[in-house]
Amino acid sequence: MSKQGWSTSTYEVLTAKGDRWLIDMSSSKQSEAQKRADDLLSMGGLEGVRITELREGWSKEKTIYEKILSVKDNQFKIDPIPNLEMCLTIPDYYALPSRLTIGRMMRKYLDQNGLTALELLFSSAHLRALDRMDAYFPAAMQHAAMLQAKKTKETKTERLDKLYLVYDKIFKRARRKDDEYKEYAELMAKYGADRAISEVKAKNPKTPDIAVFGMLAAHIQGGTWSEKMSLAIDIAEQATSPSTISAADDLIAEILDGVEAIDELFRGFSTAKDAWKVYVRLCGGRLNNPPKYMSAQIQRLNDLFLHQNICSTRNVLLKRVSRGLGGTQKLSKDGRDADRSAFISLVRELIEPSGLHGGPDMVEAVVLRAKTLLGETEGDLPIETAIRQALYLMPSQASRLGMLLDLATSNLGQKHEKLVRQQLLSLLDELRSIFDLFPADVKKEEHIQALDRLRQRLGMSPLAKDLKSTLSKSLDKLAEGETIAPKKEKPKITRKESASGQSDELMLQSGEVLFHEGEAGHEAYLIVQGSVEIYRHLGGKKKALAVLGSGEIIGEMALVDNQPRMASASAAEDTVMVCISQDNLQGRLTRLAKDDTVMHLLIKTLVRRLRGLARNTE
Numbered sequence: 001m002s003k004q005g006w007s008t009s010t011y012e013v014l015t016a017k018g019d020r021w022l023i024d025m026s027s028s029k030q031s032e033a034q035k036r037a038d039d040l041l042s043m044g045g046l047e048g049v050r051i052t053e054l055r056e057g058w059s060k061e062k063t064i065y066e067k068i069l070s071v072k073d074n075q076f077k078i079d080p081i082p083n084l085e086m087c088l089t090i091p092d093y094y095a096l097p098s099r100l101t102i103g104r105m106m107r108k109y110l111d112q113n114g115l116t117a118l119e120l121l122f123s124s125a126h127l128r129a130l131d132r133m134d135a136y137f138p139a140a141m142q143h144a145a146m147l148q149a150k151k152t153k154e155t156k157t158e159r160l161d162k163l164y165l166v167y168d169k170i171f172k173r174a175r176r177k178d179d180e181y182k183e184y185a186e187l188m189a190k191y192g193a194d195r196a197i198s199e200v201k202a203k204n205p206k207t208p209d210i211a212v213f214g215m216l217a218a219h220i221q222g223g224t225w226s227e228k229m230s231l232a233i234d235i236a237e238q239a240t241s242p243s244t245i246s247a248a249d250d251l252i253a254e255i256l257d258g259v260e261a262i263d264e265l266f267r268g269f270s271t272a273k274d275a276w277k278v279y280v281r282l283c284g285g286r287l288n289n290p291p292k293y294m295s296a297q298i299q300r301l302n303d304l305f306l307h308q309n310i311c312s313t314r315n316v317l318l319k320r321v322s323r324g325l326g327g328t329q330k331l332s333k334d335g336r337d338a339d340r341s342a343f344i345s346l347v348r349e350l351i352e353p354s355g356l357h358g359g360p361d362m363v364e365a366v367v368l369r370a371k372t373l374l375g376e377t378e379g380d381l382p383i384e385t386a387i388r389q390a391l392y393l394m395p396s397q398a399s400r401l402g403m404l405l406d407l408a409t410s411n412l413g414q415k416h417e418k419l420v421r422q423q424l425l426s427l428l429d430e431l432r433s434i435f436d437l438f439p440a441d442v443k444k445e446e447h448i449q450a451l452d453r454l455r456q457r458l459g460m461s462p463l464a465k466d467l468k469s470t471l472s473k474s475l476d477k478l479a480e481g482e483t484i485a486p487k488k489e490k491p492k493i494t495r496k497e498s499a500s501g502q503s504d505e506l507m508l509q510s511g512e513v514l515f516h517e518g519e520a521g522h523e524a525y526l527i528v529q530g531s532v533e534i535y536r537h538l539g540g541k542k543k544a545l546a547v548l549g550s551g552e553i554i555g556e557m558a559l560v561d562n563q564p565r566m567a568s569a570s571a572a573e574d575t576v577m578v579c580i581s582q583d584n585l586q587g588r589l590t591r592l593a594k595d596d597t598v599m600h601l602l603i604k605t606l607v608r609r610l611r612g613l614a615r616n617t618e
Contacts, residue, residue: 008056013037016048016068017132024128030064037065039125046129079107084147093166094121094213096250096312103257105140111260116228118254122217124175131171141167177214184215193235193244216251225261229297236304245308252301253312262320265295272324273331273342279317280349283357318358321350326365340373347393353438353446354453355402360410363403366390367412383412384419391423392517392566398437398450401427405457414462421467426537428474430516437478451479504579508532508571515555517568523579524556530575536567547572553580 011033014021024040027033030053037049051065081104085097092098102117103110110117113126120126130137145160152159188196197212204211220228232255236248255261269275281287282298285306290298304310331342347366350356356363370393371386381389387407394400404427407413408420431437438447458471506525508514514525517536525532531549535542545567548554554569 010054012052014050015046079105081105086151091209094210099254100257116254118217119221121170122174122214127171127174181214181218185218188219192238194239194241197244225264226295226297229255233300236308249310249312253316257316267293271332272329276321276346277349279321283314283317322358322361322365326368343369343373351399353398353450355399355406360406363406364410364412383416396438402454402457405461408461408463506577506579508575510571510573512571514569515565517565521555521565523581525554525577527552528576528578531572532569533572534567534569
């Protein structure tokens with residue numbers, strides 16, 4: 001009962017939908033109602049907001065605030081996605097795979113409102129606003145239902161009904177638990193993420209993961225993308241528990257999957273190549289002293305990559321690279337030759353001892369880009385040639401093997417399974433010891449790590465059982481033979497100066513290999529005495545190309561255009577050669593470029609055409 005001389009009012013916040021006004025909330029305080037109305041207006045996507053007051057003793061409420069908006073939900077469009085992860089339980093919808101899917105499908109809405117998908121899932125106001133969008137939200141639900149129905153074998157309608165039931169549960173949880181999650185966020189700010197996550201899980205034994213997700217969403221709510229990133233990195237830097245590091249990793253990954261977040265944090269790139277190279281170096285903790293125009297969080301993130309295993313963030317950034325590289329976007333602004341050079345440079349950034357960073361998606365993207373860029377003419381290379389050209393960019397047999405295993409797992413590799421199989425058999429035919437697999441300067445510890453990674457790649461590949469068994473046995477033999485197999489001797493070089501004082505004499509015994517196809521080339525050779533056989537492996541078989549004798553030069557193309565060896569070479573008999581170093585030749589070409597530009601251009605053009613001829617003869 002009210003006190004003498006006092007009156008009690010109830011304030012309702014309503015939102016417009018067509019000709020109807022729907023109650024959003026009720027409060028006994030006008031200030032709370034006004035704050036709610038302001039929050040709804042700031043989110044956008046509404047047709048109007050109204051506040052009414054009903055005072056004790058009044059027969060009818062009075063409108064004390066109203067704002068009608070002309071903004072419709074057709075300002076947003078769904079971004080279709082090719083597939084999505086299945087969510088089998090309610091907690092699955094809050095996990096990173098689902099959040100990334102929601103983020104990519106509803107990117108425009110999230111970016112306009114400065115939200116991650118995680119924040120959306122715990123915001124009853126935004127969830128309600130979405131539900132009131134007559135075109136946008138139903139389109140998103142129908143697209144998700146269509147993709148899920150393909151996997152569950154249900155009809156689209158059956159799956160859509162289930163998705164709306166899930167949405168209803170998520171909305172009700174967000175509305176009911178909002179204050180609780182804010183309290184958890186305050187707990188984390190006070191005691192740190194490790195303790196807060198432990199206590200929150202203990203308080204919510206039935207849904208511990210959802211409670212942690214809600215706390216994280218409340219913790220980063222509001223602020224700029226840089227501020228959200230700073231809070232997420234704070235958690236990762238201070239964490240000691242693996243589960244806390246994993247939660248921070250997922251949060252950082254989700255932020256970096258957004259377009260507006262990337263733009264705000266990195267402040268733009270002049271070319272695609274520049275962006276992709278930064279992402280790759282960042283993933284390896286090699287982006288030291290990033291440009292000052294980038295957010296301060298980028299240096300912190302680089303340091304985090306050095307000290308923590310943040311694999312979700314790495315995967316998201318490398319996925320950006322593979323999506324771009326596998327598309328048609330230009331790498332530079334200076335034409336096809338510049339694109340080719342930028343592509344080769346980027347691939348070298350991606351190389352690891354056992355393949356390429358980024359896995360099957362990255363390998364498929366590299367092969368597709370090689371198909372369009374590494375031919376002599378504007379036309380595309382045949383897919384077999386494109387695979388070989390991509391392999392030429394790898395510095396060792398181990399990295400080629402890893403690349404082929406990843407390719408076998410990709411959609412492209414499964415489509416061309418026979419070609420991949422041939423390349424694998426051809427590579428195996430050249431392996432005799434662990435020293436054929438790795439460059440001479442690779443340490444034993446690195447051998448072990450790379451072999452483990454190769455075994456992991458092999459285990460994940462869909463290769464036929466017979467080939468997997470052959471490869472597995474070969475890797476085991478190479479690993480076992482590492483301690484007993486003698487290191488393959490390098491060709492004997494006698495330090496005998498030539499007349500110019502700049503060359504070395506090289507002596508090969510009959511059958512000794514001078515260099516392998518695909519290796520980086522650092523020297524050319526003038527045959528003084530004897531002969532050298534030039535050959536390639538095609539379709540698992542050795543194919544002789546030529547036998548060169550006294551007075552001829554071999555290995556010169558790799559020095560002119562800095563691309564890998566196009567073929568292998570071995571001594572057909574005891575042979576004496578003179579080495580021409582890359583520095584020596586490049587110095588001569590540099591002087592030629594200054595003294596005779598036409599001749600310099602002619603030499604480079606002839607080398608490109610010779611490479612194109614060699615590719616076309618495959």
